[in-house]
Amino acid sequence: MAKTIMIVDDSASMRQVVGIALRGAGYEVLEGRDGKDALSKLTGQKVHLIISDVNMPVMDGISFVRAVKQMPAYKFTPIIMLTTESEESKKLEGQAAGARAWVVKPFQPPQLLAAVQRLCLP
Numbered sequence: 001m002a003k004t005i006m007i008v009d010d011s012a013s014m015r016q017v018v019g020i021a022l023r024g025a026g027y028e029v030l031e032g033r034d035g036k037d038a039l040s041k042l043t044g045q046k047v048h049l050i051i052s053d054v055n056m057p058v059m060d061g062i063s064f065v066r067a068v069k070q071m072p073a074y075k076f077t078p079i080i081m082l083t084t085e086s087e088e089s090k091k092l093e094g095q096a097a098g099a100r101a102w103v104v105k106p107f108q109p110p111q112l113l114a115a116v117q118r119l120c121l122p
Contacts, residue, residue, distance in 0.1 A: 003120055004045070008032040008052040008064060009082070014105075018051060018082065021109035022116070035059030035067065044073050049120045051112075052099075054083040054090065065097040078119040082107065 005027045007018050012033075019029045030047065032038025034056040050068065054061035061081060068074045080101040081094045091102050101115045 002026055002028045003048040004028045004030060005116065005120070006030040006032060006038060006041070006047050006050045008035060008038040008050065008056070008061065010034050010053065010056040014053070014082075017109075018112065021113060025113050025116070027116075027120075035061060035064030038064060039067055042068065042071060042074055047074065047077055049116060050074075050077055050079045051082050051116075052079060054081055054085045054094065062093055062097050065094065065099050069098040080112075080115055080119065082112065 005022055007015050007029060009015050010033055015031050022029050030041055032041055036059040052061040052064055065079050068077065068079065078100045079098060080103060081099045082103045082105060084105045086104045094102060100119055103112055103115055
């Protein structure tokens with residue numbers, strides 16, 4: 001059975017690019033337009049990994065990570081931040097919230113897939 005990954009990004013083109021890479025590697029993909037939209041789609045189903053942007057309207061990525069970590073079903077779900085933010089302070093804030101990896105845009109799909117495979121263990 002394919003593993004499920006949720007992509008959370010306010011950019012439809014970014015969700016599309018990441019989705020194509022993940023589907024091409026055999027993953028099933030859920031999408032959220034922002035943190036709030038993504039939270040509404042986390043209804044108890046198994047999600048093996050979440051990839052989230054940091055800068056989004058309605059609910060930013062760091063707030064989203066904090067909210068996910070409060071949900072019993074997703075408390076241990078690994079989260080990768082995929083963002084243009086490269087400042088150490090932002091990375092530390094993301095890590096403190098519960099993010100496990102940080103990938104800076106622009107990125108190469110193999111780079112993202114390597115991070116996904118490290119965190120999406122059997």
